[in-house]
Amino acid sequence: MNRSAMNNLTNNSLLEVHNLSFVDQGREIIRNISLTIAEREITTVIGPNGAGKSTLMKIICGLLTPSSGHIHKKPQLRIGYMPQRLQLASSMPLKVSRFLSLADSNKKARQAALEKTGVAHLNGASMQTLSGGELQRVLLARALLRKPDLLVLDEPLQGVDINGQAALYRLIAALRDEQDCAVLMVSHDLHLVMAQTDKVLCLNQHICCHGEPESVSKHPEYLKLFGKQVAEDVAVYTHHHDHHHDMHGDVVHCDAGCKHDD
Amino acid sequence: MIDLLLLPALVGILVALVAGPLGSFTVWRGMAYLGDTLAHSALLGVAAALMFHWNIQIGILFCCIVIALLLLALQSNTRMSSDSLLGILSHSSLALGLVVVSVLPSQRVDLYAYLFGDLLMVNLQDVFVIAALVLLSLGLLIFFWRKLLMISIDEELAQAEGLNVRALKIVLIILLATVIAVAMKTVGILLITALLIIPAAAAQQLTRSPEAMALFASFCGILCVIGGLLASAWLDTPTGPSIVLCAAMLFSGAFILKSLARNKNKF
Numbered sequence: 001m002n003r004s005a006m007n008n009l010t011n012n013s014l015l016e017v018h019n020l021s022f023v024d025q026g027r028e029i030i031r032n033i034s035l036t037i038a039e040r041e042i043t044t045v046i047g048p049n050g051a052g053k054s055t056l057m058k059i060i061c062g063l064l065t066p067s068s069g070h071i072h073k074k075p076q077l078r079i080g081y082m083p084q085r086l087q088l089a090s091s092m093p094l095k096v097s098r099f100l101s102l103a104d105s106n107k108k109a110r111q112a113a114l115e116k117t118g119v120a121h122l123n124g125a126s127m128q129t130l131s132g133g134e135l136q137r138v139l140l141a142r143a144l145l146r147k148p149d150l151l152v153l154d155e156p157l158q159g160v161d162i163n164g165q166a167a168l169y170r171l172i173a174a175l176r177d178e179q180d181c182a183v184l185m186v187s188h189d190l191h192l193v194m195a196q197t198d199k200v201l202c203l204n205q206h207i208c209c210h211g212e213p214e215s216v217s218k219h220p221e222y223l224k225l226f227g228k229q230v231a232e233d234v235a236v237y238t239h240h241h242d243h244h245h246d247m248h249g250d251v252v253h254c255d256a257g258c259k260h261d262d
Numbered sequence: 263m264i265d266l267l268l269l270p271a272l273v274g275i276l277v278a279l280v281a282g283p284l285g286s287f288t289v290w291r292g293m294a295y296l297g298d299t300l301a302h303s304a305l306l307g308v309a310a311a312l313m314f315h316w317n318i319q320i321g322i323l324f325c326c327i328v329i330a331l332l333l334l335a336l337q338s339n340t341r342m343s344s345d346s347l348l349g350i351l352s353h354s355s356l357a358l359g360l361v362v363v364s365v366l367p368s369q370r371v372d373l374y375a376y377l378f379g380d381l382l383m384v385n386l387q388d389v390f391v392i393a394a395l396v397l398l399s400l401g402l403l404i405f406f407w408r409k410l411l412m413i414s415i416d417e418e419l420a421q422a423e424g425l426n427v428r429a430l431k432i433v434l435i436i437l438l439a440t441v442i443a444v445a446m447k448t449v450g451i452l453l454i455t456a457l458l459i460i461p462a463a464a465a466q467q468l469t470r471s472p473e474a475m476a477l478f479a480s481f482c483g484i485l486c487v488i489g490g491l492l493a494s495a496w497l498d499t500p501t502g503p504s505i506v507l508c509a510a511m512l513f514s515g516a517f518i519l520k521s522l523a524r525n526k527n528k529f
Contacts, residue, residue, distance in 0.1 A: 061422040081422035088415050091463075092290045093470045102412055103423075126470070146423065 013038045014077055014150050014182055015060065020069035022055055029055045031206050033069070037150065042176060042183045044193040044213075046237065047203035053186045054084075056203065057154045060184065080148030080181070082139045084155050086127070094127045096138055104145040113141040116178070117171060133160050136168070144179065151175070153185035166233035169194040173233075192222075195235040202239055213237045267491055269389055270381040274487030274505070276389075276396045277445045278461070282480025283403050284441045285462035286472065287434060290414045294455050295345070296333075296435070299352035300442045301454040303329040305359030307443070308376050312366055319391050319443045326439030329355055334432065379450035379502030381491065392444045399440045406433055411472055448487065449502035460509035461486060467513075467520040482512055 013036050020033040030052035037043055045053050058064040060071065061081045088094065096119075100110045114120045117137040122130065130138060136156055143151055153172070157165045173196040176183050187193055193200055193213050202208045213235035223231050288297055304322045306329075311321025329351055336347050363371050375383065403410070412420040413430050421427045445454045465478035490505030497504075 058418075063418055063421050079422065081419065083416065083419055083422075086416045086419065089290050089292065091466055092286075092414065092472055093466060093475055094415070094472060095470060098471050099415065102408060102415070152422075 014074045016072045017060070018070045018072070020056075020059065020066050020071070022052070022059060022064065023067040028205060030203070033203075033207055035201060035207070037182050037184055039149075040176065040180060040182055041198045042173075042194065042196050043185070043199045043201065044197045044237075045184070045186050045201045045203055046190055046193065047208070048190070051204045053203055054154055057152055057184070057186060061152055074149070077150060078146055078148045080143030080146045080151045082136070082143045082151070082153045082156060084158060085132075085135065086139070088127060090128050095123075096125050096127060096130075097123050099127055099138070100142055100145060103142050109145060110141075113144045114138075116144060116175065117141045132158070133164055133168075136160070137171075140171075140175075144175065147179070148181050150182045150184060151179075153183065155186045155188050158188060162230055162234075166230040169196070169233040172196075190239075191237055192234045193237050195233050197235060197237075200237045202237075202241075209240050211237070211240065266382070267495060269384050269386065270501070271488060271491055273384050273389055273392055273444075274381060274448050274491060275484050276392050277441075277448050277457070278483030278487050279480050280396045280399050280403070280441050281445060281457050281483050282461060282465070282478070283476035284399075284437055285458035285460075285483070286465070286476045286479050287410065287414060288438070288455070288458045289462045289466065290472075291434075293438065294459055295348050295352075297438060297442065297455040297458055299333070299348045299355075300326045300330060300435075300439055301446070301451050302352045303355035303359070304442055304446050304451050304454075305363065305376060306355045307359075308446075309359050309362035309366065312371065313362070317387075317391055319388075319395060319447075322443035322446060323395070323439055325355075326442055327436055330435040330439055331432075334435070375450070376446065377450050377452050378500055379446065379448050379453065379505075381448045381501045381505075382494075384447060388447060392447065395440050395444050399437050402433065402437060406430065410434055449505055453502050453506045456506045456509060457483065457486075460506070460513050464509070464513040464516040467516040482509070482516075486512060 015037045017033060017035050021031045022029045033056065035043070045056065047053050055064060059066050061079055096114075097110065100113065101107075104110055104113075111120060111123065114123055117140045119134060119137040119141065122134060122138060127135075127138075140153075140156075151172075156168060156172075160168060172183060172185070172194065175181070176196070185194070190202075195213070195215070197213050199210065200213055201210045214237070215235055219236050222236060288294055303325050307322035307325030308318060310316070310325055311318045314321075316324075333347060333351055336342070336351075337344060340347070360373075363373060372380070409420070409425055409430050410433070412423070412425055413427050417427050420430075441458065442454055445457055449457050461482035462475065462479040464482045465475045469475040469478050486505050486508040489508035490501060493499060493508065494501040494504040
């Protein structure tokens, strides 16, 4: 890819990652990852445990420095990061309102963000008393307060049931439209992703395959399992692997050539 | 007696003012062992100060900062747990301090005063040095408050939002070293972390925001210092331990109040 082609690409892309690898103590966590995130695009990263999903999110958010490869970000790209959970100790008395005011001192903006994520009633609650799902929504509100161009969500659905997942998916999709931001999220489920996902990346150290999800309605067995309400918010991703992994995670069969991101 | 207690009370209040917020950070971030380590290395600072004729507080501050930076360097360059590293640094520096102090001319060193504090012996020069250090750290604390709070809530979130977490941790450690340098005068090396943690833990029971907890911890600390001073004057008990005992009683009181309030809510 020549220089000018890359610049053309950057026109509507927020972030480009080229040949990214990360090695921790001699162990390769991710290798040779390239991906592009365009404006308003929703990307879901799926993959088994230990595939390097969180590592990739952390590198994109600037929490880890890649061992090799490049990240090109749009100048002044604002990333709203929503971690899986907070390290917050139980010893700090902290209300939701104060937690949010550390990100934005404007009270109206904070209230609006909480309303958008559907937890306005938690404004005066103590952070430590929130349930997993409530905390996720508060963290999402905080990420929104930063008016992000790109919202990065690290496994937003851990410990949330399928109905809760569908509700959160609906919320994220609405936020994308309202805030005009791109979304990059990690999903713990290998087959079900958010219905509005534009692009799915299946990660297992390298990008195993990528593509678009299909509507659940094409899969009657899922439709029956979830019911119509949920089915509108989730989609099915069919993997098209042309290789598999041995016990060490190495690719052992790859005759057709792995479909890596170009 | 008022005259005799005026300077000690002033020093105690200054120390409590800065120990409140720093103690809160110690509680929030689980830095008690780090506090202990820095406090233990303070004796080495005392030894250095006596040897080179520095001001004691400056000697302690210098030594604490050297040990803190050494710890940060070790943490990022070895795969050992912070716990083990702290244990190694803490006790090696205490031992080295004890050995160095023992070879200094004996009439110059009152080990007991350094280990348990000698608040009743403060002079006007101590007050000036301590006041300057306290004001400086309070200024830094207020300036960095929001950022320090963020890294105490979640370091990754703070870093993702563009804060320099590493630099802020160094700021916090230097502040902690400063508090230890000034607090050694009041309660001594062995009891410093008590003065940091107990008032903060008492304040935690009764407050609902980090700022309120920090301020109330300062207030509790001031009560403890004054209570401990009066007790030691009336009952002729050692000042440092009396202050810490006052803090322990205050904590028990706050704990009981909180438990009562919680039970009342149940019915």
